[in-house]
Each structure stands twice: as C-alpha cells, then as structure tokens.
Amino acid sequence: MLVRRSIALGDLESLLTSTDQQADHAAMRSAIIEDNLLAKGTGQARQNSLRQLTYFYGLDSTMPAFTVFRRLYSHYPREQSILALVLACSHDPVLRSAIAYIVRQPPGSIVSHKALAEVVLKAGATYGPASLHKIAENALASSTMAGITRGVPVRRAEFQPGAASAAYVAWLAHKAGASGSAIFDSALFGCLGLEQAAVREACVEAARRSLLELRAAGNVVEITFRLFEGIIAEAK
Structure with missing residues (x-):
C-alpha cells in the first residue's frame, strides 16, 4: 500500500x-x-x-x-511519530525495508529515490519503474513526517528513539512469537536505527521506566510486559 x-x-x-x-x-x-x-x-x-x-x-x-x-x-x-511509524512498519514490509535503510545512513547524508527503489527491489518486491518511484517518494515522505529525514534534497536527520518506542517494538516481537534475547533480533528495531548492543540498552532503559520487565542471568534473558498486557485486559 x-x-x-x-x-x-x-x-x-x-x-x-x-x-x-x-x-x-x-x-x-x-x-x-x-x-x-x-x-x-x-x-x-x-x-x-x-x-x-x-x-x-x-x-x-x-x-x-x-x-x-x-x-x-x-x-x-x-514519541508519537516514531510509535506510529513502528506500527506502520509492522504492517508493511516494503516500508520496513525502506525505513531500515534510511536510518542506517549517516546524519546529514542525502537519501535518494534511486537508492530507495533499489532497496525495495532487493527486498523482493516486483514493481515497475513508475511504482518504484512512487514507493520511494512515499517512503521519504513518511520518514520526514516521523522526523527521520528533512529538507530538499532529503537528508537523514538526527533522531533518538525513546524508551516507549523500544518497549513497543520489543512487545510486538514478543507477540509475533519471540522470547528472551530473541526479542532483540526483531527487524523492527532496525527501523529505530538501533544496533544489537543499543537494542539491549534501550530495553534496559524501558525496564527502568517500568515499560517492561527485563531479567538477565548470564546468557539467559527474560522479558515480560505486565504494563502492556494490563492495557489489553483493561480494553476488553
């Protein structure tokens, strides 16, 4: 879409x-x-x-x-715009691939339509040139709305994902079937521009803010989500 x-x-x-x-x-x-x-x-x-x-x-x-x-x-x-972007990326793999590419670029660097079109093709999408250009255009518009890019030509902006966004990604990974340290491997963390070590630290920070519970003993990691499960129960 x-x-x-x-x-x-x-x-x-x-x-x-x-x-x-x-x-x-x-x-x-x-x-x-x-x-x-x-x-x-x-x-x-x-x-x-x-x-x-x-x-x-x-x-x-x-x-x-x-x-x-x-x-x-x-x-x-x-964190509203990043939270919305995460939810949208969880529903659209093409958007997820495009955003993950954008956030990997150095701040200040130009992000071109051509580069994004190539990313979409490598992700396995089959579109013609006109559709690829439109997808790249919409991906850049989306990233600018979320504060990840800015200006003309479009450049990667400085941004820092917050604890709520990291907790939400972790919970989405959990709902998709991941548990323990496998949660840190969720592709959605790529949309936040976080590498493996930074992902874990972001989750630790989320735990400090009581957005999730994280317990680690050696290589064993347990992550639970009492706050989010409570929100769901309350909505029923």
Whole structure:
C-alpha cells in the first residue's frame, strides 16, 4: 500500500485526537466517512483515507497492537511519530525495508529515490519503474513526517528513539512469537536505527521506566510486559 500513499501522520493525529480511546473500527469509519473528520473533498477520498489508515494502523480498539499503540501515543507525545511509524512498519514490509535503510545512513547524508527503489527491489518486491518511484517518494515522505529525514534534497536527520518506542517494538516481537534475547533480533528495531548492543540498552532503559520487565542471568534473558498486557485486559 506504500505504492499509493505515505503513512499520513496528520490524518492519524486528527483521528486519534477526535475519537474516544475505546473507539472500534466502526466508530473510526463513521468519523472518517460520515462525519468527514479529515476534511476530504470527495467520498472517494474519504474511502481512500480509511483504507490507508486501516492498512497501516488497524484502527480498532479490539486489536492489541493498536490498543497498546494508542495508549502509548497519548502518554508519550514526544514519541508519537516514531510509535506510529513502528506500527506502520509492522504492517508493511516494503516500508520496513525502506525505513531500515534510511536510518542506517549517516546524519546529514542525502537519501535518494534511486537508492530507495533499489532497496525495495532487493527486498523482493516486483514493481515497475513508475511504482518504484512512487514507493520511494512515499517512503521519504513518511520518514520526514516521523522526523527521520528533512529538507530538499532529503537528508537523514538526527533522531533518538525513546524508551516507549523500544518497549513497543520489543512487545510486538514478543507477540509475533519471540522470547528472551530473541526479542532483540526483531527487524523492527532496525527501523529505530538501533544496533544489537543499543537494542539491549534501550530495553534496559524501558525496564527502568517500568515499560517492561527485563531479567538477565548470564546468557539467559527474560522479558515480560505486565504494563502492556494490563492495557489489553483493561480494553476488553
């Protein structure tokens, strides 16, 4: 879906700030389609916005990943854009590959459409030249919205992922089936620009802030997520 649109953080913010924390997909749909909350000019534009936002974020309080995201989004305003990017990347492997490439570039370096198109091709995507250019364009727009890139030409910006973002990635890895130190190997950490040693330190910092629990004895690591599981239980 990155071939059609960026991650639309402005629309997401408008939706989240104007709907209830417990809003399900039907309520979100009504806000976008019936109430035209996002101020789109046509019915088709409203449908397109709903489709894209649902694809990237889920937009449903019955979905654990969205429920936890929404709670973190409201409590960690400085991390909102990165949290949204992480959730979008968890749903779109092409976006994940593009963002992981961008964050590996040195701060200040130019990130070109051509380089991103090559990354998408190497990731196994099969698109024509026009679609590849559009994907690269939308990936760069998404990374700029999230504060990872800036300016024209587009350059890699300085950014520092916070503890909530690291905890959210770790939890998503856990929900995908990883446990212990295998959580540190999640590809989503690549979207935060964190190498292996930095991943572990980020999780330690998240534990200090009570976002998760991390216990280590030698090579054995145990990570649990009482806060996030509590958020999910509360939403049921």
